[in-house]
Amino acid sequence: MTEQPSRRLLLVHAHPDDESINNGATMAAYAAGGARVTLVTCTLGELGEVIPPELRHLTGTALGEYRLRELTAAMRELGVADFRQLGGPGRYRDSGMMGLADNDDPACFWQADVDEAAAHLVEVILEVRPQVLITYDDHGGYGHPDHIQAHRVAMRAAELAAEAGWEIPKIYWNRVPRSVAEAAFARLADDLPDLPYSKAAVIDDVPGVVSDEQITAAIDGTAHAAAKAAAMRAHGTQIEVAEPYFALSNEQAQPLFATEYYQLVRGAAGEPRETDLFAGIEFAGVEEAS
Numbered sequence: 001m002t003e004q005p006s007r008r009l010l011l012v013h014a015h016p017d018d019e020s021i022n023n024g025a026t027m028a029a030y031a032a033g034g035a036r037v038t039l040v041t042c043t044l045g046e047l048g049e050v051i052p053p054e055l056r057h058l059t060g061t062a063l064g065e066y067r068l069r070e071l072t073a074a075m076r077e078l079g080v081a082d083f084r085q086l087g088g089p090g091r092y093r094d095s096g097m098m099g100l101a102d103n104d105d106p107a108c109f110w111q112a113d114v115d116e117a118a119a120h121l122v123e124v125i126l127e128v129r130p131q132v133l134i135t136y137d138d139h140g141g142y143g144h145p146d147h148i149q150a151h152r153v154a155m156r157a158a159e160l161a162a163e164a165g166w167e168i169p170k171i172y173w174n175r176v177p178r179s180v181a182e183a184a185f186a187r188l189a190d191d192l193p194d195l196p197y198s199k200a201a202v203i204d205d206v207p208g209v210v211s212d213e214q215i216t217a218a219i220d221g222t223a224h225a226a227a228k229a230a231a232m233r234a235h236g237t238q239i240e241v242a243e244p245y246f247a248l249s250n251e252q253a254q255p256l257f258a259t260e261y262y263q264l265v266r267g268a269a270g271e272p273r274e275t276d277l278f279a280g281i282e283f284a285g286v287e288e289a290s
């Protein structure tokens with residue numbers, strides 16, 4: 001019988017690249033500390049806009065396959081061995097930005113039946129038995145249909161898994177405290193002339209920004225900032241990195257956060273402002289040295 005690492009973290013994301021942007025430092029830190037880190041990505045991002053001109057011929061399924069290779073390279077940078085696609089690679093297609101005709105594609109994730117999609121995730125939850133789940137808030141962080149659907153599927157799967165025998169003790173949503181975002185954008189304004197980007201994004205472009213009081217956990221990933229940047233760089237069709245900044249296909253610079261923030265939405269916080277997502281969890285087995 002194979003023993004599970006005592007600390008088990010599950011992340012649910014919409015597209016390849018979301019995990020590295022939102023949680024790269026957290027994933028690297030926990031993987032390095034001996035926790036089992038499991039990533040479930042819901043689509044292959046077949047409708048992402050490609051940045052490098054030489055790769056712009058990649059669209060649809062070919063882009064999805066390419067992005068799966070980018071994800072594989074990113075996970076190598078973060079030290080994460082267990083990453084999966086919800087229902088298998090290509091099961092749910094990218095739905096495109098809100099309001100596009102792509103949202104009506106019957107094969108897209110936005111059109112998926114939430115319970116059916118959640119059933120795939122329940123299988124993973126019952127196998128891995130995570131103590132911590134990380135996903136987006138109910139707005140998907142910034143309103144992309146696949147992010148909203150990933151939220152719905154993750155939260156529903158947690159409910160169904162609890163009924164089936166594994167209640168995930170702690171669920172977190174990805175967050176950025178407003179004060180941190182404001183300070184980072186102020187620095188960005190000063191640094192912009194020296195950066196390879198012509199424009200800066202604005203705070204409203206950053207997913208999950210909320211008032212500081214809503215933040216319940218901060219994971220200091222400073223020691224893993226290089227791994228996070230390398231993982232983001234591995235998603236070269238989607239991200240252009242110039243540490244400590246990056247840009248998506250809109251070419252607007254935004255801060256690359258080495259400390260990642262969370263809001264606990266299920267379970268009890270181990271301390272007022274947690275520095276460990278597993279704080280307060282009781283482990284049945286002997287905990288590995290970290």
Ligand SMILES: [Zn+2]
Pocket residue numbers: 014015018144147
């Ligand atoms: Zn995404």
